[in-house]
Amino acid sequence: MADRVKLQIDGKTVEAPAGALLINVARQAGIDIPAFCYYDGLALQAACRMCLVEVEKAPKLLAACTLPVTDGMVVRTETAQVREARKAMLEFLLTNHPLDCPVCDKGGECELQDAVFRYGAGESRFTEEKLHVPEAQWSPVVYYDAPRCILCYRCVRICDEGLGVRALGVVNRGATTEIAPNRGDHLECDECGMCIDICPVGALTSGIYRYKTRPWEMKHVGTICTHCGDGCKTTLGVYGGQIIRGNNRDRSGINDEFLCIKGRYAFDFVHHPDRLRTPLVRRNGQLVETSWAEALDLVARKFSEVKARGRKFGVIGSNRTTNEENYVLQTFVRQGLGTNNLDHHRTGDVVSLVAALAGRQGALAASADLYQRKAALIVAADLAQQHPLLAFLLRANWRHHQARVYVVTPGPVREDSYAVRSVRAPSGEELAAVESLRDALAAEPELVILFGDSVKGERVRRLVEFGDSLGISVQYVCLLDYSNSRGAADMGVLPDLLPGYAPVEASGAPPGLTLPEMLDAPDLDVLWVIGANPLARRALTSKEAFVVVQDLFLTETAARADVILPAASAYEKTGTVTNTCGEVQRLRKAVEIPGTKSDLEIFGLLARRMGLPFGPWRPEEVWEEIRANVSGYNVPSALLAAGGAFPTFPASGLHSVRPKPELIRSAGDTLFTSGTLGRYCKTLSSVREAPGTLYRS
Amino acid sequence: MTFSPQLEARFEKLLRSYPPGRQRAALVPMLLYAQDEVGAVTPEVVEEIGRRLGVSTLEIEEVISYYSMLRRTPAGKHHIQICTNISCMLLGAEELWEHACRRLGIGHREVTPDGQFSLEEVECIGACSWAPALLVNYDYHHHMTPEKLDRLIESLRKPQ
Amino acid sequence: MLYNEPSPLEVRLLTRRFGLPNSASIETYLATEGYVAFRKALQMSPEQIIEEVKISNLRGRGGAGFPTGLKWSFVPRQSPKPKFVVVNADEGEPGTCKDRVLMENDPHQLLEGMLIAGLAVGAHTGYIYIRGEYRYLIEIMDRAIEEAYQHGYLGKNILGSGFDFDVYTHTGAGSYECGEESALLESLEGKRGIPRIRPPFPAVVGAFQCPTVLNNVETFCAIPAIIRDGGAAFAALGTPKNGGTRLFAISGHVNRPGVYELPMGFNLLRMIHEVAGGIRNGKKLKAVIPGGTSCPVLKAEECDIPMDFDSLARAKSMLGSGGVIVMDEDTCMVKVALRIMKFYAHESCGWCVPCREGTLWLKKLLTRFHEGQGRRSEIDLIGGLARNMLGRTFCPLGDAAAMPTISLVEKFYEEFEAHLDGKPCPYEIKTAVRV
């Protein structure tokens, strides 16, 4: 193998591809070369000079972070000279560093602190006056303390290269060099906090977490973000029963260390003062507090009575509840209430996609495919606004592997800046534009097609036909809005499809009412809404309907309820969720909000009161049932419990669809909104960025 | 904002100097030439040049704050830059500098109240063999002494 | 214009037109063998031109002294990208003011050198990167470029040869670091003058990410003579491996400071005493920085030395940019160290840790020292910090700051000691304004 070289590092013979960077080759061989400015996947800087090593025949120490390995190279990484040089660099770094570690948010997680510990540059010979610059607040989220900054330029690069935002720059020169925000004294950006997370020291800190605690005093709970459909792992830092931080520094999820503002900061709804903590019932037109027992009794009684009379139920499920909850809900509704009047707010036409693919395995792209496949086509979606992780992965794919990206959207999107072709096409007319790219796409070795909500019904089938006709390997992503939109469909929270997209006719019953049909039905007796806000913009037609709502807040829908049951959020329960790519992942409970119950528990309590032959359930048991019964969900439970993500393909064959394009509508959320829940995330509303109009760069 | 026809012509020539798609290369010259005409790199100048070159304000700020000749507030009508680097220092540049400060009653990067003069202590200006030297705007004055500086200031004060 | 009287000891090759009436005009140039070398080069193959430059033993006049012919040979022959010729006219090294007179008095010589470089590497565009303070030189160069276009020495199909070449001036805006070749290229592209990671070197990835020949003004100015008279004739003027003449800018405490063209290897003491008229006011020589402030200082007794790259390297100093800074016995070397460090701290681009923090720390330390507030242990700290920078910075600016400092502490240790314990600078009073 001519393109591999052999070299020696600290006496160890190592083989590596020619041209690989010494720092990586050494790290892979288990030899850690310290570095501040080097960051895997970002542009090379060679600025911190911590990675200096001895290379035989070189007259001076060389920076391992920019040194390509060559055959026969002999490297020493921990000689006295090297250690002395590193110590010297640390001594230089500390000259203008404030050494306020005891009050610094980064204390205990600081790479500078660790390096000083390792190389022993603790006491400085510097006795001059330090440069002083006051701390600056750049946004509600981002604070910058210039003297702590070691100018590794990681933040600048992650913002520019990683996000494509370029909100951070470098100003002045020499010792007065500083990082600066793009709007003079403040930031206008995605507020994703990646810069804070990537900062090796406490120069960039988060307004959300500042001075709240010391890192080692927190409990860290890795769970899945409850906002968009991308399914990022967020590790919640819990202290004193409160979530005070979100990040993913252990890089254990599909998102590696990426998080957007929602995954990183929008956990504050959990502790929002408006959170419902007691069941409410309507008495004399007023909602009054009551006990769980009384509220559940009332609901169970009403449900049994309506069921007994054979009257009309309407049940609306959630895009954010777990697979287990969704699965149990549909069982409850179909077997317990005897109806198929079950639906949820569908934010993309995954039903049509699954039908069009007719059980073809491997045709759905996993999130990793967005980083690995050679080409991608984005149809009718503002990825950077609505699917931050997917946008990040695609951009990284372009940066690292020169992936070729095509865009067909009604308006400008951030992806235009690196796309090989961008075509503007009005909403609903994208397919003609896609057709115009046929030759270029057919020339690609493989392709991932991502499509938004305006590609629905018949158009999904045509898009898949188009993909099939290209004669190359094509994978699809149907873009869905929320953390478990996909799971809601997979688990059969639909009037016409059972879990795994099996048609309800198979069970002998006719399909039920769709969501708008329920709201329109003048004779609806019960409307049961779980974690959804269908009455946000319209009224319920049936004046007589008894409305039961399970939710976190007193939403517009809850305000119309006869009984409100305060529910636990995703951060307060275990279970699984499935992201827009179909990857199933596990939620872990971070905190408990007294007075609330998980939807699963509520279902169980209601079932018992109604004398139904099922429940109570434990999430783990339901999960095993899902694995056994829902096609495509038979993924390894142990690995899932360990925090993995597994692609599911939930349909075994062709099924018919009733194209109802009018049912498909994205909520149009942006980086700074998250449906009704977003209203209760103070962080999202405190940043000064406009909530980002779609299709505007 | 608008620039003089001469400056526009200069800009036009500049923009033709660089390979296609590389017009950003004109940034530093454009900023400096605009400063010469406007007196400073004002926010309006930044915006206008940024617009013409398709460069963000932040990127221009990065550049302005790097180059020592670019400034955000106007200098005096006669901007006196005194080199105190080694060759000039050896021949009395520091004394010359102090003399200038006393004489004009201003310090480094300051402007006299009448806006006539400003002072700047600068690094080597490439006149070492004819030290001590200074620049008034872009004109070199070599072999300076405090007395010669006084005469120079007097002659500049006179309305031309 | 000339700012000092020439010396009879000069060998005037690059400065031969200095002092002629209208020396900057193309008429004068053409009347004095101007563009003859270019016409000759048109008849040569690129390999022949590069070979001639190699034979000349011309070494870069910007500071590092890299053999020019060799550098040109690194430019890939075949390249799908355009290639460029870039002139480094940033002239920022303290003690150096030679490029200025070359451009002012004989701009066409520079243009001819660029044209020949263009032929040698197959480039069709040249940029002259001129420091912002040299505005009047931009006007002079622009005028010369205009003349060259009018006379058919620039533009399309030059002299019917089929060779195209365009030249543009480009101004800097105040940054010493932009003289460093890769920082210069960044600056040329409209960015901050932060050096690039090398390799790749500019010959392969230079201006606008294309192969580029980048040399100092004086280096280009030597090319016409080399091609016209042959590389061997140029080489013969200097010492082995150090071909030709070079322009020395002599400054400091001498009677006749100025820019003089002398053969490589010219003895430094003779330069000071015979060319520059000796130390002024009858004082004694104390020390010389032989090639701009980036070079280690030589004590008076080390000055009997041929001024070429190799001899100075043997003496652990450098020929650098040819800026000879002469200091008499009254010069405070702590002050010199301080002033030099103040410069580097001001000019450090700030990119890498050791240079950014080291220059500032040393500046502060030396300031305190010069005020008599130094502690004995800190004399070694000065040298130690400089050594901690040496060879470890991102670009050679850190070395440039460290090297003179190390030599000053080493060679004038007792002067640092004399500043301890609150004692006033023993030299302060004597550094008087020259009359």
Ligand SMILES: Cc1cc2nc3c(=O)[nH]c(=O)nc-3n(C[C@H](O)[C@H](O)[C@H](O)COP(=O)(O)O)c2cc1C
């Ligand atoms: C900090 C620094 C400043 C420099 N400044 C200049 C300069 O002002 N002019 C110059 O010609 N070379 C300067 N150089 C050297 C250039 O990097 C480069 O070596 C030179 O221009 C190459 O031309 P030459 O081979 O003809 O010498 C500088 C180098 C460094 C490290």
Ligand code: SF4
């Ligand atoms: S990209 Fe989506 S899943 Fe990831 S952090 Fe943001 S909102 Fe959460």
Ligand code: FES
């Ligand atoms: S990691 Fe190599 S210089 Fe920073």
